[in-house]
Amino acid sequence: MRVHAVRSRSATFALALFGLLLAVSLFWETGRSVRRIWWAFAYAGETPLEERSRMFDPGYVQAIEEIRRKIPRHGVYALVDADAAEEGSVLWVRFDLAPRRATYLGFLHDLRDSRTVRERLIREARWVIVASVRRPPVLYDRPAFLRAVQEGRFR
Amino acid sequence: MNGLLPSLGGVALFVAAGLGLAELVPAVRTLPWPRRLAWAYLFGIAGLSGSLYALSHFFDVPLRRPAILWTAAALIATGIAARAVSRRRHRCGPHPLGPPLPSPPHQPGEGEVARSNDRRALGGGFPLSRWKWGRWERGTEGVRSGGGRLRLRKALPWAATALLVFICLGLFADAVTDPVTGWDGRMTWSTQALWIQDEGTVDSEVLQRKNLYVTHPQYPLLLPVAQVVVLETFAVPPDVHSYRALYTTFLAVFLLLLWDGARRWAGRLPALLAGLAAAGVPAFTFYEDTGAASGYSDLPLSCFYGAGLLLLLRSRGRVADALGAGLLLAGAALIKNEGALLAFFALGAAALALPWKKLLRPRQLARLGAAVLPVFLALALLASWRAGIPNRQDERYGYLVATADVWPEVVTRIPLMSGLALRQMFRFDHWTLFWIAVPAVFWVGRRGWSGRRRRLALALAAGALAPLVIAWGAYSIHPHFDTLVPVTWTRFLVQGSLPLFLLLALALRDLIQGRSDQLTRSNRLARVSQEKFRSEPPRS
Numbered sequence: 001m002r003v004h005a006v007r008s009r010s011a012t013f014a015l016a017l018f019g020l021l022l023a024v025s026l027f028w029e030t031g032r033s034v035r036r037i038w039w040a041f042a043y044a045g046e047t048p049l050e051e052r053s054r055m056f057d058p059g060y061v062q063a064i065e066e067i068r069r070k071i072p073r074h075g076v077y078a079l080v081d082a083d084a085a086e087e088g089s090v091l092w093v094r095f096d097l098a099p100r101r102a103t104y105l106g107f108l109h110d111l112r113d114s115r116t117v118r119e120r121l122i123r124e125a126r127w128v129i130v131a132s133v134r135r136p137p138v139l140y141d142r143p144a145f146l147r148a149v150q151e152g153r154f155r
Numbered sequence: 156m157n158g159l160l161p162s163l164g165g166v167a168l169f170v171a172a173g174l175g176l177a178e179l180v181p182a183v184r185t186l187p188w189p190r191r192l193a194w195a196y197l198f199g200i201a202g203l204s205g206s207l208y209a210l211s212h213f214f215d216v217p218l219r220r221p222a223i224l225w226t227a228a229a230l231i232a233t234g235i236a237a238r239a240v241s242r243r244r245h246r247c248g249p250h251p252l253g254p255p256l257p258s259p260p261h262q263p264g265e266g267e268v269a270r271s272n273d274r275r276a277l278g279g280g281f282p283l284s285r286w287k288w289g290r291w292e293r294g295t296e297g298v299r300s301g302g303g304r305l306r307l308r309k310a311l312p313w314a315a316t317a318l319l320v321f322i323c324l325g326l327f328a329d330a331v332t333d334p335v336t337g338w339d340g341r342m343t344w345s346t347q348a349l350w351i352q353d354e355g356t357v358d359s360e361v362l363q364r365k366n367l368y369v370t371h372p373q374y375p376l377l378l379p380v381a382q383v384v385v386l387e388t389f390a391v392p393p394d395v396h397s398y399r400a401l402y403t404t405f406l407a408v409f410l411l412l413l414w415d416g417a418r419r420w421a422g423r424l425p426a427l428l429a430g431l432a433a434a435g436v437p438a439f440t441f442y443e444d445t446g447a448a449s450g451y452s453d454l455p456l457s458c459f460y461g462a463g464l465l466l467l468l469r470s471r472g473r474v475a476d477a478l479g480a481g482l483l484l485a486g487a488a489l490i491k492n493e494g495a496l497l498a499f500f501a502l503g504a505a506a507l508a509l510p511w512k513k514l515l516r517p518r519q520l521a522r523l524g525a526a527v528l529p530v531f532l533a534l535a536l537l538a539s540w541r542a543g544i545p546n547r548q549d550e551r552y553g554y555l556v557a558t559a560d561v562w563p564e565v566v567t568r569i570p571l572m573s574g575l576a577l578r579q580m581f582r583f584d585h586w587t588l589f590w591i592a593v594p595a596v597f598w599v600g601r602r603g604w605s606g607r608r609r610r611l612a613l614a615l616a617a618g619a620l621a622p623l624v625i626a627w628g629a630y631s632i633h634p635h636f637d638t639l640v641p642v643t644w645t646r647f648l649v650q651g652s653l654p655l656f657l658l659l660a661l662a663l664r665d666l667i668q669g670r671s672d673q674l675t676r677s678n679r680l681a682r683v684s685q686e687k688f689r690s691e692p693p694r695s
Contacts, residue, residue, distance in 0.1 A: 011666045014592075014599040018428070018663070021592035025435025026318065028587060032441050033325025040328035048394035052334055073353070079368060088338070094368065095341040098393070099353035101361055104368040122366050 158397030173199025175234025201486030340450020461653025603665030
């Protein structure tokens, strides 16, 4: 009898805890769903450009659009990470520019002289994009980037 | 709202192709429609994308609309032919004018919930007390004792289902409103999809050229090919992201698979409660580093792996079902690297559900062979495709396995590893209170895993733990495991979540059952003492 009572109490406790889990998590998720459905109606009819400008920094989206116009669909470009540590800026730029083909030059702070850049830069890459999570990506022609490195403008 | 029709069309295309394949799997073709559609979606992704993957690699078939539509049509035609053959066979069976054959009495399988003929008395005080062995008891007593409560009990499952549908709709709304934001979606899967769509082949030059910047170029391409199917079939520009709906649909699929398995083994109410718990976990829904809204492959992998295991456990006699399970496990192997390992774990876990003597019977061995065959074919495709791709920007686990010293790290890293893992599990934005409430339910309801369900529970536990074993292995050899655990642990938990939630349903069943039994007992005691009190003469 005593065992049954203990078991019943623990079952009630476990069920109550489970009920709390359902109440909290479903409230949270339902709220998110309401918001998403509301947004779907509120932003219906947006163009992809407007949509991306809403989600990301408009300056970033504008820069990507300009780069897309300059680099042809099958063009090859080189990516440079301008952040101090890996924060993923180059990955986001690469996705937004796909199917254009990227090569990776490394961190900007590692590219101290134009010789290092020339060694890493493949011949096909006619453009260099400097990406950062803090500012929109900047497009350079190959000679302009080499010149900028040589002149130490990135230091 | 961008690409609403292509988003719906993409899902419908995979479901249509999958319905064709589902006709070949007896355990699936007899299911009610919502559940059959969920299975069909998985068969569709595995069948259509897998076929296109193989056709593109081995026969240079371009990944363009004609090839996609012809392949889908072939899968649908296969289903139509299978249905026609089965109908003809059915027609040729008993004489049409003869007496109808008596239907055999239902024999619940091992661990399956017994039907309404299992009459265990339950009390009437507890709101859930009319729930009996997986069914709501039908009777007039409830109406007499409280019609309103009965109506509420009838309305609750509908309300819960409506809530689940609403959450799935919220995810779909997210898919058609916002671009891909999840890390892996942008870094790996969607970028690869754009490259292979551009070249029309899975042997893309971008993947094959060593000097081009590709992250995880050797990751299997089943889901990127599925994305290409949507983009090509409906001729949508990449910015329209209509492929996102493919990922968000996986939550609905997950919930229906869970309902399918949990309803069979634990009953309706525990199945529904487990489904609600799953839909409330952000790691499955809106969390942008694993959820259905994220574009990560962990929830799809969880569906394929879990469904393969579920099908193996559900139907233990038919080779065709085992072949279907093998197709799903092959899909798992083509979704992520760890999917190949999980496919074999699923086969091992399913074997745990059978006694050794049964396991070595020729029929079971034939089933095992049927389940393994598609997995081996998928691995052969993967090996052949990878042979032309130089690996870079990757963890290189193959190299680490060959060179790293596993001992003693496999043990010494456990304390730090566990601390980091627990920190992830108690993060509210990943799991809310899941890992606070569920261990208590597991502990108190552990009797639900014993008796007839012992082997089933053992197989499910092995299935749920398999991704964690892989994680443990990866963390033991990785040079920077302390940075790896925070970004991958939740994902490994998600991968093994279908068997985990089935275990939860079994534990909940025991809890509800035990609670009802206890209340029955106390009601009976109260009644007896009341009668005793009435019959005793008043003391003067």
